[in-house]
Amino acid sequence: MTAPGASTDPLTLGRRVRHLRTQRGLTLDQLAADTGVSASQLSLVENGHREPKLGLLSALAAALGVPAGSLLDPEPPTRRAALEIALERAQSSPAYARLGLPAVRPSKTLPTEALEALVGLHGELRRRDEAASATPEEARRANTELRQTMRAVHNHLPELEELAERQLRAAKHAGGPLTHRTVARMAADLGLTIIHVDDLPHSTRTVTDLENGRIYLPPVSIPGGHGLRSLALQAMAHQLLKHSAPVDYADFLRQRMEINYYASACLVPRTPALELLRSAKAAKDLAVEDLRDAFGITHETAAWRLTNLAMHDLDIPVHFLRVTEDGSLTKGYEDDGVGFPADAGGAVEGQYVCRRWAARAVFSQRDRTTEFHQYTDTPAGTFWCSAQTGRDATGKRFSITVGVPYVHAKWFRGRDTQVRARSTCPEEACCRRPPTELADRWEGRSWPSATMHAHVLAPLPTGAFPGVDDAEVYDFLERHAR
Known part of the structure; x- marks a missing residue:
């Protein structure tokens, strides 16, 4: 007993x-x-x-x-x-x-209905406490800490690299671009079936039904980088890594980083990727577009995957940016000392990139079919960059940039570019302050109507899975479980 x-x-x-x-x-x-x-x-x-x-x-x-x-x-x-x-x-x-409130003793005289009400109230308070996400400041701090952690390891996680290659071997992946059929086989090995639906809850990218062993995906890829293979692999990663419901926003961000890393490592396995990259480095012909085309992935995934391997395996320090057309930095990584614009807390997301940098200069290029190359002289040194533009799910343009210090430009295709710019940011005189003659001409004689940035007033998404509408998700699951 x-x-x-x-x-x-x-x-x-x-x-x-x-x-x-x-x-x-x-x-x-x-x-x-x-x-x-x-x-x-x-x-x-x-x-x-x-x-x-x-x-x-x-x-x-x-x-x-x-x-x-x-x-x-x-x-x-x-x-x-x-x-x-x-x-x-x-x-x-x-x-x-x-x-600091007194405890209610559940004596015999306390009606059962009163007990029901008290327990219900405690349950709702607990739910709200667990659902409450971080304040914007806490979320930015958590994101900054995660970025610093990844920079300390050169954006390289060996355990996830090994897990990805192990799962690919088990699925008998023969090399080349990862097929949808192989991804489905990888899911089956976990007891999961991939199902495409056109009524996925609007607040989700995927939904996994753990009870019935199903991964629900949209019918087509999401513009801007979220391909169906990547979405399925991310959903599988939660199970492989034994994630539980995030306890706070930092935990949510860590989990999101891990599933993205795993998906990228499956789409671009380390061993064949390094064969390609080392060969290209030896020939002084490294290019993001070659990695993209060899594995059938988006330019952003290829650029990000390069950052996972560059310093750790190629001894090349790099930086990566995803920048909106208005110049706002939405995603960034650097271990080459380029120096991103940052707020007082060290957060770079939402900061405006210098107009002189390749990440913004690329938007003015007419030829958008190939990568744009540029050298930029900055207070931190001279950097060579390769940039390419794309469009997100709303049709808005963004740029993806990979850059290296001048001394490492010799390994890359496009190093012979004659395009060169000079940036003195963070000095306002570089690109934020208008020329004196224009300021004298128009100050006090104009009244621009500013575009309202809705995110400024929007609350941070709440919930154990921030921003997910539980009622909609559970209704979806019940509808499809029949």
């Missing part, structure tokens, strides 16, 4: 003893006399404050006329007992203790 406390909840055991005692019409003193303990000791057991030893457990079972094992049943004996247990647990939580 399992000893009390090994896997038994003392509260549930205590309520079961009380239920059986009152059911048999015994007082606390009578049961105490039958078991050879004091009434005060027995009261502690019934209230879940003391776990009975094996001898007392056997004596209680004999006195109550039940098998000893039945006292260890993890289910509360009645609905009332379940409510009392739930209330006691809620009132003993740190969150309730912080409120």
Whole structure:
């Protein structure tokens, strides 16, 4: 027989003893006399404050006329007992203790309806507490800390590289671009089936039905970088990495980074990617577009994957930017000292990139079929960059840029470019302050109507999975589970 406390909840055991005692019409003193303990000791057991030893457990079972094992049943004996247990647990939580409010004792005189209401209120408070996401400042700080962590390891995670290659071998991936059929086989190895639907909840990219073993994907790729293979691999990564519901925004960001890394490592496996990159480096002909075309991926995935391998395996420090057409930096990584614009807390997301940098100069190029190359002289040194533009799901343009210090430009195709710019940012005179003659001409003689940036007023998404509409997701799952 399992000893009390090994896997038994003392509260549930205590309520079961009380239920059986009152059911048999015994007082606390009578049961105490039958078991050879004091009434005060027995009261502690019934209230879940003391776990009975094996001898007392056997004596209680004999006195109550039940098998000893039945006292260890993890289910509360009645609905009332379940409510009392739930209330006691809620009132003993740190969150309730912080409120400084008195505990409500679930005495016999407390109506069951009142217990229902109290337990329901505690449940809702707990749900809101768990769902509350970080403030914008906390989220930016968490994102900055994650970026710094990844920079310290040169954006390279060996354990995820190994996991990706192991899963590909198990799926008998023969090389070249990863096919949808192989991705489906990888899912099947995890007991999952990929299903494409056209009614995916608007707040999700994918939904995994763990009960029925299904990964629901949209019918077509999401413009801007989220291909169907990548989405499926990200969904699988949550299961492979045994992720649980994020406990805070930092945990959510870490999980998102890990699934993205795993998906990229599957789409561009390290071993064949390094064969291509090392050969290209030897020929001084490295190019993001070659990595993109060899593995059938987006330009952004190829550029980001290069950052995973560049410093760790090629001894080339790099930087990466994704920048919107208005110049806002939405994603960035650097281990080459280029120096991104940052706020006081070190966050780079949302900061405006210098107009002179290749990440913004590329938008003015007429030929957008090939990569744009440029040297830029900055206060941190001279950097060579390769940039390419794309469009997101809303049709808005963005640029993807990979750059290296001047001394490492020799390894890349496009190093012979004659395009050169000079940036003195963060000095405002570089590109933020208008020329004196234009300022004198138009200051006080113009009134621009600013575009409203909705994100400034929008609250940070809430929920254990920030921004996900649980009601919509559960309705979707129920609809498709039939």
